Amino acid sequence: MSLAPRKAALAILMDIDQSGQTLDRLMDRFHRANELDRRDESFVTAIVYGVLRWRRRLDWITSKVSTTSLDRMDPLVVNILRMGLYQIVFMDRVPNSAAVNTSVDLAKVLKKKWLTGFVNGVLRQALRRLPEIAPPSSEADPVQALAMTQSMPEWLVERWVRQFGQQEAAALCETCNRIPSLTLRTHTLKIDRQTLMRQLQPLAKAIRPSIYTPEGIILDGLKGDLFSSDAFEQGGFQVQDEAAQAVGHLLAPQPGQDVLDACAGLGGKTAHIAALMNNSGRITAMDRVDRKLQQLMQEMRRLGIDIVTPQTTDLESDDMPKNTQAFDRILLDAPCSGLGVIRRNPDAKWSRTPDDIQHCARRQKQLLFHLAPRLKPGGVLVYAVCSTEPEETNAIITLFLSEFPKFVMDDRPPDLPPSLSPLMDPQGWLQTSPHRHATDGFFAVRLRRQETL
Known part of the structure; x- marks a missing residue:
C-alpha cells in the first residue's frame, strides 16, 4: 500500500483539529474528491475513525514512552503518532514495521530530520513497552480508569456513572467504541x-x-x-438508524395531513414522513441553512416524493411569524449535543463540552416554545434529540408541560407498531441506548394539543 491513504487520513485528522468541521462533512468531501481505489478508501476510513475512537488511549501510551509531553509536540506529529500507534495496537493486518516506517515517512513532510528520528524512537519504544503499560488504577479513581481504558472524556464518563452506575456506564462506553452496523x-x-x-x-x-x-x-x-x-x-x-426510524412512527403522520418537519436537515426523517403519508398531503421542510434544503429537495426527487415544500426559516428568531394552528403534525428533531451518536461520530467525544449541553438545552427550549402555537388542536408534536442527557430530554419536556397546559404527553399512542413497545420508557417517552438496544441513543416524546382545556 502506498503512502497516499495515510496522507489522506492525516489531512482529515488535522482538519478536524484545526477547522472545527464535523467528521461527517470532511469524510463526505473526501469520498467525493479522492482518487483512491476502494481498498485504500476503506483504509483511510478505518484509520480516521479508529484514531478518533481511541485517541485518549493512544495519547496515554505516548505519554508513557515519550520524554516530551503531548502539549509541547507539533499537532501534526501528535496525529502521526496516533496513527502509527493505532495501527500497532488495533490493526493486526498491518505489520508493526510498516506502521513505524510509514509514520516516519509522514513525518518527513516537516523537513526536520530530528522529528523523523523522534517519531521512529517513540513508536519503537511503544512496541517494546506496550505489555507493561497499565491503565490507571480503577480502585484509586474508577472514573479516570474507565475514561482511559475506553478512550472517553472524563467529564462524560462521570456524567454516565452518575446516570447509569459504574457497570452500565462501562457497557455504554464499550459499545460506543464498537464499529456499528x-x-x-x-x-x-x-x-x-x-x-x-x-x-x-x-x-x-x-x-x-x-x-x-x-x-x-x-x-x-x-x-x-x-x-x-x-x-x-x-x-x-x-x-437511517433504527432509533431515527422509530421517531417517524411515533409521529404517525396520516395521508392528507399538513405536516411540519421543523429542523429538516438533509431530509432523512422528511422522506420517512412522506412514505408514512403515502406521498399524500403536504410537508413543509424547514431549516435555517438553505444549502441543506437544496440537498433535501434533490433527495426527494431521487425518492419520487412530491409533497415537500422547503422553507428557509430561523426558528430561533423572536420575530418569527407565529402562523398559529397550521399543522396536524409537527416534528422537532432538535439540534443537540449528539452524544447519543458518538459511535458513528467519534469526533464529538473530543469537540463537545459540558457547556455545550447547557447551550443545546436553551436552544431546544426556545425551538419547542416557538413551535407549539403552530399545532392545531388535537394535533401531535414530537420532540426528538439524538442524546440521552437529562438536560436535553426529560428536563425540557417537564418545563414545556408546565408552561403549556394545553399539551399532554401521549404516552401510549394506538398507532405505534407493537415492535416499538420495548423502546418506550415506563414514563411514556421513547428512549434508546447503544448498549441496551444496539441502536443510536435517542429520546423522543409525543405531545398532543388538547381540543379544549
Missing part, C-alpha cells in the same frame, strides 16, 4: 423490505431485518458500493 430504511413508496434485501444480498456478507422498525435493514461487511447500486439509484432506501 450499517442500517437502512426501506423506502416503501418504491419497494418492500424483502425485495430490497434480496437485491442487496450480494453487496454484504450479512443482511437481516431490523428488530424494532418494520422498514429497517441491517448490513455488515459491505462487499460493494451500495450507493452505485440499482436499488439506490431507483430510490429504494436511505441510510
Whole structure:
C-alpha cells in the first residue's frame, strides 16, 4: 500500500483539529474528491475513525514512552503518532514495521530530520513497552480508569456513572467504541423490505431485518458500493438508524395531513414522513441553512416524493411569524449535543463540552416554545434529540408541560407498531441506548394539543 491513504487520513485528522468541521462533512468531501481505489478508501476510513475512537488511549501510551509531553509536540506529529500507534495496537493486518516506517515517512513532510528520528524512537519504544503499560488504577479513581481504558472524556464518563452506575456506564462506553452496523430504511413508496434485501444480498456478507422498525435493514461487511447500486439509484432506501426510524412512527403522520418537519436537515426523517403519508398531503421542510434544503429537495426527487415544500426559516428568531394552528403534525428533531451518536461520530467525544449541553438545552427550549402555537388542536408534536442527557430530554419536556397546559404527553399512542413497545420508557417517552438496544441513543416524546382545556 502506498503512502497516499495515510496522507489522506492525516489531512482529515488535522482538519478536524484545526477547522472545527464535523467528521461527517470532511469524510463526505473526501469520498467525493479522492482518487483512491476502494481498498485504500476503506483504509483511510478505518484509520480516521479508529484514531478518533481511541485517541485518549493512544495519547496515554505516548505519554508513557515519550520524554516530551503531548502539549509541547507539533499537532501534526501528535496525529502521526496516533496513527502509527493505532495501527500497532488495533490493526493486526498491518505489520508493526510498516506502521513505524510509514509514520516516519509522514513525518518527513516537516523537513526536520530530528522529528523523523523522534517519531521512529517513540513508536519503537511503544512496541517494546506496550505489555507493561497499565491503565490507571480503577480502585484509586474508577472514573479516570474507565475514561482511559475506553478512550472517553472524563467529564462524560462521570456524567454516565452518575446516570447509569459504574457497570452500565462501562457497557455504554464499550459499545460506543464498537464499529456499528450499517442500517437502512426501506423506502416503501418504491419497494418492500424483502425485495430490497434480496437485491442487496450480494453487496454484504450479512443482511437481516431490523428488530424494532418494520422498514429497517441491517448490513455488515459491505462487499460493494451500495450507493452505485440499482436499488439506490431507483430510490429504494436511505441510510437511517433504527432509533431515527422509530421517531417517524411515533409521529404517525396520516395521508392528507399538513405536516411540519421543523429542523429538516438533509431530509432523512422528511422522506420517512412522506412514505408514512403515502406521498399524500403536504410537508413543509424547514431549516435555517438553505444549502441543506437544496440537498433535501434533490433527495426527494431521487425518492419520487412530491409533497415537500422547503422553507428557509430561523426558528430561533423572536420575530418569527407565529402562523398559529397550521399543522396536524409537527416534528422537532432538535439540534443537540449528539452524544447519543458518538459511535458513528467519534469526533464529538473530543469537540463537545459540558457547556455545550447547557447551550443545546436553551436552544431546544426556545425551538419547542416557538413551535407549539403552530399545532392545531388535537394535533401531535414530537420532540426528538439524538442524546440521552437529562438536560436535553426529560428536563425540557417537564418545563414545556408546565408552561403549556394545553399539551399532554401521549404516552401510549394506538398507532405505534407493537415492535416499538420495548423502546418506550415506563414514563411514556421513547428512549434508546447503544448498549441496551444496539441502536443510536435517542429520546423522543409525543405531545398532543388538547381540543379544549
